[in-house]
Amino acid sequence: MAAREARNEVFVELRGITKDYQLGRTQVVALRGVDLSVRRGEFTVVMGPSGSGKSTLLNIIGCLDRPTAGSYHLDGIPVGGHDFDKLASVRNEKIGFIFQSFNLIPVLDVVENIEFPCLMRKRREPAASLRARVLEVAADVGLTPYLKHRPDELSGGQRQRVAIARALITRPELVLADEPTANLDSATSEQIIELMLKLNQEKGVTFLFSTHDPRVMHHARRVVHIADGRIVEAPAEEALAAPASG
Amino acid sequence: MLPLIRIALRNVVRYRRRSLIALSAVFLALFVMVCVRGFLNGVQSAIREGVIDGQTGAVQVHRKGFLAAMQGASLELDVPADDAFLSRIARAPHVTAVAPRILFGGMVNANDRTVFSLMSALDPVREAKVCPRRFDHVDQGALVGKSAPDGSDLTGALLRRIGARIGDRVAVLSNDRDGVLNAVEVGVAGSFPEAGLFAADKKVMMLPLGPSQELLRMPGRATEIAVAVDDLANVGATVAALRASLGDEYEVSSWHDVAPFLDDLISTQDAVLGMIVNTFLFMALLGIANTMLMSVRERTREIGTMMAVGVRRRQILALFLVEAAILGLAGGALGLGAGGALIHHWAGTGLHIKTPASSVPFLVHPFITPAFIARVFIVSTVGATLAALYPALRASRLRPVEALNTAA
Ligand SMILES: Nc1ncnc2c1ncn2[C@@H]1O[C@H](COP(=O)(O)OP(=O)(O)OP(=O)(O)O)[C@@H](O)[C@H]1O
Numbered sequence: 226m227a228a229r230e231a232r233n234e235v236f237v238e239l240r241g242i243t244k245d246y247q248l249g250r251t252q253v254v255a256l257r258g259v260d261l262s263v264r265r266g267e268f269t270v271v272m273g274p275s276g277s278g279k280s281t282l283l284n285i286i287g288c289l290d291r292p293t294a295g296s297y298h299l300d301g302i303p304v305g306g307h308d309f310d311k312l313a314s315v316r317n318e319k320i321g322f323i324f325q326s327f328n329l330i331p332v333l334d335v336v337e338n339i340e341f342p343c344l345m346r347k348r349r350e351p352a353a354s355l356r357a358r359v360l361e362v363a364a365d366v367g368l369t370p371y372l373k374h375r376p377d378e379l380s381g382g383q384r385q386r387v388a389i390a391r392a393l394i395t396r397p398e399l400v401l402a403d404e405p406t407a408n409l410d411s412a413t414s415e416q417i418i419e420l421m422l423k424l425n426q427e428k429g430v431t432f433l434f435s436t437h438d439p440r441v442m443h444h445a446r447r448v449v450h451i452a453d454g455r456i457v458e459a460p461a462e463e464a465l466a467a468p469a470s471g
Numbered sequence: 472m473l474p475l476i477r478i479a480l481r482n483v484v485r486y487r488r489r490s491l492i493a494l495s496a497v498f499l500a501l502f503v504m505v506c507v508r509g510f511l512n513g514v515q516s517a518i519r520e521g522v523i524d525g526q527t528g529a530v531q532v533h534r535k536g537f538l539a540a541m542q543g544a545s546l547e548l549d550v551p552a553d554d555a556f557l558s559r560i561a562r563a564p565h566v567t568a569v570a571p572r573i574l575f576g577g578m579v580n581a582n583d584r585t586v587f588s589l590m591s592a593l594d595p596v597r598e599a600k601v602c603p604r605r606f607d608h609v610d611q612g613a614l615v616g617k618s619a620p621d622g623s624d625l626t627g628a629l630l631r632r633i634g635a636r637i638g639d640r641v642a643v644l645s646n647d648r649d650g651v652l653n654a655v656e657v658g659v660a661g662s663f664p665e666a667g668l669f670a671a672d673k674k675v676m677m678l679p680l681g682p683s684q685e686l687l688r689m690p691g692r693a694t695e696i697a698v699a700v701d702d703l704a705n706v707g708a709t710v711a712a713l714r715a716s717l718g719d720e721y722e723v724s725s726w727h728d729v730a731p732f733l734d735d736l737i738s739t740q741d742a743v744l745g746m747i748v749n750t751f752l753f754m755a756l757l758g759i760a761n762t763m764l765m766s767v768r769e770r771t772r773e774i775g776t777m778m779a780v781g782v783r784r785r786q787i788l789a790l791f792l793v794e795a796a797i798l799g800l801a802g803g804a805l806g807l808g809a810g811g812a813l814i815h816h817w818a819g820t821g822l823h824i825k826t827p828a829s830s831v832p833f834l835v836h837p838f839i840t841p842a843f844i845a846r847v848f849i850v851s852t853v854g855a856t857l858a859a860l861y862p863a864l865r866a867s868r869l870r871p872v873e874a875l876n877t878a879a
Pocket residue numbers: 246247248253254255273274275276277278279280281282437
């Protein structure tokens with residue numbers, strides 16, 4: 226652990242990242258030169274209107290997608306040249322994902338969903354120690370009463386807690402959450418955000434969180450605004466959205 | 472690997488209807504495969520035994536060149552039929568019985584009518600041990616040599632042509648080796664139906680060896696020694712041993728050589744069976760491939776999720792292959808179970824089959840071999856796995872972001 230502290234404090238470093246999509250004859254530019262650094266232990270919110278490029282940015286940071294141009298260093302290592310399986314193990318070991326639509330595996334119960342990323346590793350930890358960690362993480366996110374439930378037996382908020390636990394079980398350096406509250410009612414959203422904040426403060430989990438909901442902003446230590454594929458200074462949009470929250 | 476098997480198993484259960492369709496296809500294919508194979512095994516072994524136990528014997532010994540010469544016209548190519556020679560043959564491994572025969576063409580005469588006929592001169596006691604079913608079809612009167620030393624059996628057609636009845640005496644005429652026409656008188660002891668399954672000739676006569684040797688002026692000689700073995704699987708060993716011990720003067724043939732039509736018939740039947748079974752199997756595997764394609768399409772987002780949490784391409788591939796293998800294995804087991812049960816039932820009761828070639832129905836005991844069961848299992852499981860290769864490859868080659876963005 227001490228060795229890890231000694232390494233790069235900046236975990237994510239994007240320089241001049243662009244992303245184009247080719248839609249038939251037309252070219253859609255989703256990101257137009259993004260520079261962004263994320264440090265360990267941060268709780269960062271990426272804010273921007275629909276279509277501004279939030280998901281595209283998070284997918285690139287999460288090694289799910291490759292940028293069209295620009296450089297990306299993850300933990301000081303350029304990941305541009307990694308092949309699929311190498312990226313897969315980077316995702317498995319260093320990154321946790323929380324999705325807008327939960328994306329649990331329907332045939333697995335809560336415990337099995339949480340432990341799944343660890344079971345897919347080449348080198349597996351002993352079942353007993355994994356089981357103990359699963360129970361601990363499940364307790365951290367408040368799922369202890371539901372361990373044997375399948376996803377279709379859980380509410381949206383509970384499902385997202387499973388997803389958070391699944392993201393945490395691998396002890397990732399960074400958890401990416403793309404609009405994790407978009408499918409939840411506002412009370413549940415609050416609880417999920419509070420849970421993530423608590424995990425950030427108490428366990429030091431690094432979060433990068435995207436949303437277009439300005440209410441979330443109040444919780445964030447650091448807000449990165451994105452508009453039309455570019456990082457911008459606190460935009461007018463914030464003022465526009467303010468009445469909605471008040 | 473284990474968690475993937477767990478997920479695959481649960482998906483088979485979860486998508487019940489789709490799995491059932493794929494399972495039924497494999498089940499049906501294997502059921503048909505087992506039933507047809509089992510039935511055909513029974514038919515083929517009945518045919519083989521009918522010919523071997525009723526006509527040829529498992530192995531035959533002749534004078535060198537006998538089979539190449541015109542059969543029946545080769546009295547010169549004779550062999551000893553004395554006890555010394557017969558026991559020399561009987562000492563070969565796996566031999567259970569030996570029987571000397573003379574096959575020749577001749578005429579039967581009674582009531583001023585003379586008819587050409589095919590003659591089989593037999594030693595009734597020895598013949599019954601080598602070809603126990605030869606006399607099965609004698610349905611009237613007594614067997615050759617049974618009621619009287621010269622008692623003979625004729626086909627019904629032959630008896631009608633010469634206007635004779637059981638109990639009458641008839642003259643048998645034939646040329647001996649020197650071309651001299653001789654005659655001998657024998658009794659009519661019994662008759663058998665005109666067409667046995669493989670004796671399509673309507674004019675056939677079985678008569679005792681003794682009077683025939685007298686007629687043909689070849690005492691103590693025969694043209695053929697038929698040999699029975701303990702198990703047809705040992706025919707090769709017996710043939711080899713006899714060739715070694717009898718030397719160049721004689722030729723030793725297995726039933727494959729003397730009844731080549733049997734092997735032809737069996738391989739033709741097998742080819743037809745293969746076509747039927749492969750058609751069913753092909754349909755079943757198409758069913759599996761389609762099921763897996765649907766599965767991959769419906770679970771695209773799940774695949775994307777798995778990729779996001781770090782599942783490697785090979786593991787995605789394995790997931791779908793395992794799922795197909797489960798379907799193939801389960802469908803195979805069910806098909807094999809049901810088909811096997813039916814075959815087992817038929818094996819117990821026996822099936823009476825009437826063929827156009829025979830007025831006598833013959834009894835078939837279907838069976839399947841352990842090797843066939845193993846092969847069926849492998850074919851259904853490996854086949855299903857291979858059928859899922861394309862869908863599984865498609866799944867494993869999905870791009871994570873696109874898979875994740877697919878509507879569930
Ligand atoms: N696979 C794709 N093919 C073509 N264009 C795409 C693709 N994915 C995203 N885009 C485009 O890129 C731009 C950014 O999309 P992105 O999904 O990153 O936005 P977002 O900020 O996440 O929006 P939302 O809040 O609606 O989720 C949009 O104009 C979108 O239409």
